Amino acid sequence: LQHWFSRNLSSSFGYTFDTITSDESGDRLSHSGSIDLSYLINARTSAALQTFGIFTDRSEGELDSLIYGMTVGLQRQLTSALSLYVAAGPVILEREGRGTRLLPNWQIALDGDIPLTRRTNLRIATSQNIENTAGDIDDAGLVLNQSAAVTLSHALSRNLLASIFGTYSRTELLEDTSSDTSTQGEKFSYWNAGARMSYALTRVLLLNVTYRYQQRDSEDTGGQPSDDRFGGNYQENRVMVTLSAAFRLF
Numbered sequence: 001l002q003h004w005f006s007r008n009l010s011s012s013f014g015y016t017f018d019t020i021t022s023d024e025s026g027d028r029l030s031h032s033g034s035i036d037l038s039y040l041i042n043a044r045t046s047a048a049l050q051t052f053g054i055f056t057d058r059s060e061g062e063l064d065s066l067i068y069g070m071t072v073g074l075q076r077q078l079t080s081a082l083s084l085y086v087a088a089g090p091v092i093l094e095r096e097g098r099g100t101r102l103l104p105n106w107q108i109a110l111d112g113d114i115p116l117t118r119r120t121n122l123r124i125a126t127s128q129n130i131e132n133t134a135g136d137i138d139d140a141g142l143v144l145n146q147s148a149a150v151t152l153s154h155a156l157s158r159n160l161l162a163s164i165f166g167t168y169s170r171t172e173l174l175e176d177t178s179s180d181t182s183t184q185g186e187k188f189s190y191w192n193a194g195a196r197m198s199y200a201l202t203r204v205l206l207l208n209v210t211y212r213y214q215q216r217d218s219e220d221t222g223g224q225p226s227d228d229r230f231g232g233n234y235q236e237n238r239v240m241v242t243l244s245a246a247f248r249l250f
Helices: none
Strands: 002-004 009-020 028-040 045-058 065-077 083-095 101-111 120-132 142-155 160-173 187-200 205-219 234-245
Touching (some): 045 083, 065 101
Antiparallel strands (some): 002 009, 009 028, 028 045, 083 101, 101 120, 120 142, 142 160, 160 187
């Protein structure tokens, strides 16, 4: 539900109800709500206040959880092709029979490229957020995600583009699951770095050659490598050659 109070001020309200039935992880009912308030300061700048809450009611004998918080964000259009979004706020996690935990929730994102030179661009993004994975492929309940990514691109010629990239992400499990496949406090780190060469064969065909190094590290609550289904430390070197085509239908 969205409502405009004036030309510059708007608000929205959202509610989601989920029910999950599982023989392995038990039954769960989840109620999620959010209220957002957005104000357009000028043509290039807007501010936003976001509040949210998630209540999860689990099967008998399992711990219920409540997570709620707010963020205050500011978005600025730096150039015609580049915008900056900054948001921060507290998140409170309450679990039945356990203490309350206060977590920071922040996000810094650049949407677009930073021109370093006429042929060189830089893209940077970093964020931290809490996600409810109950019911998806991971099914680990509440998790804390942190990530950072950087990409440096340079146009060697009109048709040839070279880039190097690196990403880092870290996930911490905030609660246990009834199937005992994850434990609160386990941490998983993922590194990804490499280089890519892109060559435009024609206006339609693009050839990419990519080298990517990936590494994953996992720790259980005792600081040892995790051996559950979310663990599995590995290192990988991969070279990929792709050919893509893009054309206008209409």
